[in-house]
Amino acid sequence: MAEILIKNVAKRFGTYQALQDINLTISDQEFMVLLGASGCGKSTLLRIIAGLETATEGEVWIGGRRIDHLAPKDRGISMVFQNYAVFPHLTVFENIGFGLRMQKLPQADVERRVARTAELMQIGELLKRYSGELSGGQRQRVAVARALAMEPDVILMDEPLSNLDALLRLEMRAELKGVLAESSTTAIYVTHDQVEAMSLADRISVMHEGRIAQAATPVEVYRNPAERFIASFIGNPPMNFIDATPAGDGKWTVAGQVFDGPATEKGKLEFAIRPEDVRGAEQGLSLNVRVVEPLGAHLLVTGAVDGHLFRAVLDSDLVVNRGDVLTLAPLPDRVRWFDPDTTLAVN
């Protein structure tokens, strides 16, 4: 069992508050993705769990054992680095076996475990090569194999795919997911790529300015963002926002239209809808079309609704031209509301 508990972790670099009050529970064998823009503290949090950085405050527990005072090697973790950190002066075999050698395992065990993980990562024929003779994708496989060979309770990955080209990234992403599911380790994966996060994660922790804004399943994060920031960060294109004023009785006026909304005393809310959650209709929001981008599978239309930037993803059969005015009806159960003062979601 390798449940990870992060309790009240904070990290300051001088006066800079890199992390504040991080509380997170990651269940055994869960694939948790830390998602956020650069500088949000996701890598710092990962490095604190790894033991490469010490938290200013708080505790880290793995499998019921407090580990934040232990050396990295005693934490039952292994790690895949962004730049692979595959040792250039060692062969692939010695790279994968590095940790096992450090544990002074018998040669036969080292050979067996290196061979098995190399096979798993499909680099069995490369064992005698040096890192300089490998492609980026192969080096990445070595880095993952080296981490898996340790048979760790927890595997930590710091933007492991960010140095690969797009096609390779797609391939490695699917493979990583499969390999990790089989290895039954708990995984923490740092990325700034939301598609990567959505496709890999059991749960996503969206991080923003040194705190966790929301930790939930990918669908939940996508459908019910807890903060306006998340709604504007996740999804490509992201959610549309339009100012709303109260019309009494839990109803709100949005761009001249009245919608059912939350019953609150607030004098102002923001109406939010995902671009793909609108349909052409007789009555609804009128969109002044400025740009039309046919993307093949669908049509991306950008324009303004009541002076607010608005994007709609529509059926590719539709004929839309620049300057058209479209009437779009939001799907009622997909409409979300945010409080502009707190930026939190309102139900």
Added chain:
Amino acid sequence: MNARYLPYVMILPVTLFLCVFFIYPFVLVAQQAFSVDGSWSLANFQEVVGYWKFPISMKNTLLLALAVVPVQVILALTMATMVTKMKTGRDIVLYIWTIPLGISDLAAGIIWLAIFEQSGFLNSMMHGLGMVDRPVNFLTYQNPGIVFLAIALAEIWRATAIMLVILVAGMGLIPKEYYEAAEVFGASPWKRFLRITLPMLRPSLQTALILRVILAFEIFAVVQALGGTLFPVLMGSVYEYQFDLLNSGAAAAIALIILVISIGFTLLILRALRVPKGATI
């Protein structure tokens, strides 16, 4: 200008310089060594090798190199590791440690002479502490061990910094991520030094070692100041043949012998510290 020729044109001045001031004199020296009265002969070599002082000079030079260079490697590695780990004040420490580099070797020899001679600092101190009744003359033929030690100390003090500078530069080039990976995968600080720093430092170690070993075979001024005739070395013989015995043919022959030894050790070091084929550092 045709871009294909440009590189060659750019290295032309330095090539000419080296030809005129290095290769040409070298050929002259070689000619001198291999000829007597204008005809080809090995007599110069026979003379210098057969001289009674030659084996002693050779033994002294090799022993000194053998004693000094390993100590310098270990010291330089230790100091470089310390400097690399420092967060502040690193430059100041590095400057202070490299001060001996700015002092000529003869001056360094004289500094250490001032310590070891009969009226020197060491004697005053020992006398002051009551350890000796009267000043001891350390640097005499009765104390060959102390003479050797004094020379070795002076040489270590004087010339370790050149290795230090090269190794500090080399260590700075090793990416931090390798150390982090090694730490995560269970390597202790000592193991990280052995398994990451040393192998990845090989190119710098090669340079530093070759430079130091060559200079160690050319040791002269420090020995002259501290040992004088008590401790003959190869370079000292070159000086004696050239200026005391006015036999430039013999001086050239010993100079060539030193060159051959230097080349031999350079090849040895290159071979011992070579990077395996395919590995990139």
